[in-house]
Amino acid sequence: MPATIRDIKNRTGLSLATISKYLNGGNVLPKNKKLIEEAIEELHYEVNEIARGLVTNQSKLIGVMVYDIESFFSGSILHYISYEMRKRGYGVLICDSYNNEEVEKQNLKFLLNKKVDGILMLPVNLSGAFVRPAREASVPVVLIDRSFTDDEYDFVGIDNRMAAFRAVSRLIENHHRKIAVITSDVEYTGMARLEGYRSAMYQAGLPAPEKYQRLGRHSFELGYVSMKQLLALDDPPTGVFLGNYETTLGGIMAVNELGLSWPEDISIIGFDDLIVSKVVRPKIWMAVQPMGEICSKAVEILMSSIEEKKEQITPVKVHFGALIREGSSIRDMEET
Amino acid sequence: MPATIRDIKNRTGLSLATISKYLNGGNVLPKNKKLIEEAIEELHYEVNEIARGLVTNQSKLIGVMVYDIESFFSGSILHYISYEMRKRGYGVLICDSYNNEEVEKQNLKFLLNKKVDGILMLPVNLSGAFVRPAREASVPVVLIDRSFTDDEYDFVGIDNRMAAFRAVSRLIENHHRKIAVITSDVEYTGMARLEGYRSAMYQAGLPAPEKYQRLGRHSFELGYVSMKQLLALDDPPTGVFLGNYETTLGGIMAVNELGLSWPEDISIIGFDDLIVSKVVRPKIWMAVQPMGEICSKAVEILMSSIEEKKEQITPVKVHFGALIREGSSIRDMEET
């Protein structure tokens, strides 16, 4: 049985209140302070956070909801978030929605039941209607990476349209005219990136035929299959923009398997810099999200909402710029 | 403010005890039952688990400690575990040790502070000494995937030595004589798999020269670099056993980049079947761990330890067999 505040009361002869005050950073006479500290040491006392939570109405827990914990992106996010929260003494409750809208709704309720002090979410639902219970319970929610189409919450991520625009521009600048895209048209980020691709093409006066737009839910398989299809076309593209990490990985694998190589046979620029890109040669051009910054910003916003429990004023949206990192996977088509 | 048991007392005129009993599945007169259910409905009442936890001395939380949350393996494990625990109404507190022994020790204490009811762990430490605080607090711990070299806890995983032995045997049966291994010699699983490789070679009377054993900490890079080195040898191996998912992925990428292909140029058999292998062709032979079974077994063991709070009797170790799944990545060397 762990020691309680009562044990240290008996040991020091002080009252519960004094000890409690000390524990919460209040002023206590030096000699009492010493007394308490000694007792804590001896008894290996540690505050029972769940008891404290009952009275302060805080659990020192936050919930993190991810659309798919098996995705590479989630792992990275979770890494940074758990690090940030640990520093602040918060526990991180994880919920996996495995890309299922219904499950996500239940997860939210589950977390609310657990009395989390706040929620960080990488949502699968495009609509934010299901988040209402959190708002009603005035549990702050911060969105990461993806936002809703119909409701506003605090958000931290990148400007996806712009990132894609800039990535595709890199191909255009290198005089590519036949540029394809592999991305999602059913997820928030994918849709924005698709738009970025289309804008860039349009603005450069280049055609963006449907056969060059391979869409579906972001996945390794989408990248793999689409890349093979693109390269098998009668009139294949010379450059391909891959819309996220999974598709990038799949696309790379496909090119390799076909015995082709970049930038000689095909130019590519991918998205999201996780493990693989560190090691693949020739190095691949990448639109890189600042994961660490995104997470620490999201945590910062969440924490301030938790602390000032004032009603949500107006949602804040933070968009970082993606870094377009240089590689050797784009060939200049004019130097032919 | 959410409704409390008191609100429903006022609304029904019943006593707290009766309501509490109903909530905990006790017998209540049908008419009272109806009364309570109505009130619950109206008031949107939900039990405050943290208050309940204070008296029952349970948090309905378990902790999961992983050596590296960014590894593919962790994501898969977390997926299954969170699913199993949700079914049981438990929250999952996640801790990432990012392969740091010191961090892992702190994580354990952190979880204990959060009063988790049990811990599932994929440890980074080889020694189990740091788990003592959990044992002292009689918080059950179940190890997954990796075990300690110096202390015993409940464990669920596979027989790594045997899995590796069988994987390498697949190459031997196909008349390979020059067989290499890429795996870890500093992690529990890697060491056992290395042993399996060596036994298989020894037993078949085949040499296992050092140049064919590429060792280090399991990583994508290890697989990538090692495979390139192996294939650049004067006398390269004809078959390679890749010791885990990351190294498998790295090895595949290396073969592809060299413009080689399996099974013509090199025969390979990998480990752990996650996303990529579903999509790479020709299909790769794989030693596959039954992730779902492992996790549900681990959860089952943990739950029973939590429920029967009797002192730990004797640790139980469950080893599943890995499935050696057929592919087309091994060439029969006699058919030359």
Place this chain on the structure above:
DNA sequence: CTGTTAGCGCATTCAG
């Protein structure tokens, strides 16, 4: 089967 009475471990009024 139901109601009354005590706490769980702690923070927080209020006096002193």
Place this chain on the structure above:
DNA sequence: CTGAATGCGCTAACAG
């Protein structure tokens, strides 16, 4: 600055 008293929301004996 300190101490005694009160209650957070709920469960667990007991009586009735």
